[in-house]
Amino acid sequence: MKYCGKVVVTLKPGVFDPQGMTIRNALHALSYREVEEVETGKYFRVTLEARTREEAERRVREMCDQLLANPVIEQYTFEVQEIR
């Protein structure tokens, strides 16, 4: 079976995010005064072969722990979908 893992990596709360701040300031300059905070992150789409959905989830979690996110400063969420 083919699966697609969609991973979003963000900075942990309290970790300095100058890009987010700069983007927030730019939105203010465009007069989106209601914007309070902008957080930046990374998005990965991983297509993989696995026997079951559980196996695909386990593999994607391992990829996040080992490479896609740095546990010192980042956290991640993901969802796995079957590709038909």
Add this chain to the structure above:
Amino acid sequence: MRFGVVVFPGSNCDYDCFYVLRDVLGQEVVFLWHGDEDLRGCDCVVLPGGFSYGDYLRTGAIARFSPIMSSVRDFALSGGVVLGICNGFQILLESGLLPGALLPNRSGRFICRYVFLRVERTDTPFTLLFAPGEVIRIPIAHYQGNFFLPQDELSELERRGQVLFRYCGPSGEVEEAWNPNGSANNIAGIVSLNLCVMGMMPHPERASEELLGSTDGRRIFLSVVKWLEEKRHARCGA
């Protein structure tokens, strides 16, 4: 002594390190290719600055998986001397040989200028030739040198005396005003628990000749030479 300078795709301070070690200090030095595993009998491995693998994903994140890095890891864990400069420091953090992470500078800008550093301890292979608390001048050149560790781990790092260099003023004042990038506790360089692995953001290879404005960086390399020589003599004498 035999030094090895690792060349990753995107390294750009490799030749500077090679030049300082060979031409300025008269040491034997070889390049070590990232795709090889053989450390070629080097006594000290230098991970130079640059943009290994284009800084893809995170700085140092991909370089960490180079074939050479598994050998560097074994070498480091068995007491081999490893010096990571700038991107080399980032690689050491990603590989887990040193604790922490480097965030973008607080200013959001690339910073390239001389800074003052206070030498926090002198009983390591990298600082033998300095006086305790000595203030030295070495340039930084980075966008991502803002040292970060969660508070509890930072306290642990401090308690274990693993901080080797701090950004400071000309008289050694460790104050926020002299912190160029927002690093926790003004940390510019740290050392492993066994004292043999060191990572620093400033570039000692750019401060190794009078012509370039400072020779303080040279003493870091010379400390390593002296430390290795003493170790060799101790071994031969035993």
